[in-house]
Amino acid sequence: MDRSTLSAFVSVIGAKAVILLVGILSTPILVRLFTQTQYGDFAFVFSLFSLLMIVVSSGVGDGVRKFLAEDADVDHWEQHVVGFFFQMALLFSLVGAALLVLGGYFLSGRFFKPIFQTYFIVLGILVVAAQFNNFSRRVLMGFGLERISEPLGVLDRALLWIIGLTLVYFGFGVTGLLTGFILSGTVVSVLGIVAVRDRISLWALFTPTPSGFPKREFMTYNVLNVALILLLTSLYHVDILMLQPIGGSGTLGVYKGALKIAEFLWFVPMAIQSVLLHSTSELWSKDATEEITQMATRTTRFVFLTTALLALGLGALADIVVPLYLGESYTPAVVPLLILLPGALGFALARPILAIGQGNGAMKPLLLATGTAAVINLGLNALLIPRYRMIGAAVATSVGYGSMFVFHAITARHIGFDALADIRPVALFVTVTVSGAAIFGLNAALSQPYLRLLVVPPAGFAVFTALTILTGAIDERELAPIFDRLPVSLSS
Structure with a gap:
């Protein structure tokens, strides 16, 4: 990563670390305040909302992130980009809200419990709040203002859980929980729009887009990107539905x-994915394919190492973590969690590769790769859930997740970059295998659950980090930009 991209990544990952911590602290409270039936209802309606x-x-x-980051020889380019996508956001959110409210009116009582009619009305309001929460923060990211957009994301999550x-x-x-989403999203939307006033006039939000502006290109990207993300998100909602x-x-x-626990593996990959789309859009516009390949392959190695370490730790300690975190009644979640971890690792690897492809704008190959994984996921869920319930869902979803990495690594070469050019497979294999043996061996040697929680994570981290350097999975040259950002007393 160059210095500007690294700076953006540091802002994003710092914010996501705080958001993750807030989520980690809040989820155990939520599952204890809800019954399992209420938690299941929430998971179901929120999956519908997410889709x-x-x-x-x-x-x-x-779209607004990608096109704001590109250099264009057009007068008032940035204002027109923001205005065009704002008007699109307003229209789409109102239509989406209407569909939810009408759907709740006609379907509740016939296909769902009567309470679902209330849920759908509240979700309709949430669509508008969430739309402009997302839009305002994406505009800030498009301008390279992650130092503002990411703290707003932290505020959003904190207000959500508090309220x-x-x-x-x-x-x-x-x-009540959905109302928390609405109020937090509204606050952040207002603050985000106020923060962007220094870059564009707010009148631009309502100004008609001039003729000659590439509206067709914007709409084409929008439609293809919606199809891509719909297929992508189906991978982790189809099983629930x-x-x-x-x-x-x-x-x-x-x-x-x-x-919920398996998704902890996506913490670092999602932070990187958030930065890479608009960062690589600029590089693609300059035909800097060599720099993109270098960034992609380093990112893939870094994501593999950090995510594999988390997967090993969760795998070893799952029998303690699940009941401690979610409550004793959730102990049956241990087996599906162990099944989900390998697939979650594959999905983590696919995320940054996907973002770089989106930055290129070559959507059709990405659609083919994601669509193939989505079809595999859907087919396996349909085959396994009726017979094996949540174990079948876990197997199907894990395979679907894992296939994403395979298909997108192949697609990357077609687009014009190689995410595996400097992957160092031997170093990665030795690091993960030896570390895994040490982590699971130490875990088996200790009998007291709380002693395992205290000893295994730091010991495993130390072994894994040492092997990462010793095997050359990451070398000092690649760590230099990170050390340069630390205080002198630490970096020395």
């Missing part, structure tokens, strides 16, 4: 707990 938001929001958010958990505690259930009517909300609640 709708892909259509409503993904093309808008990624949402308070309302759940006082008996408002799923509706299919398991609920077959296994019930209680089983879904347990399975959702396993998914």
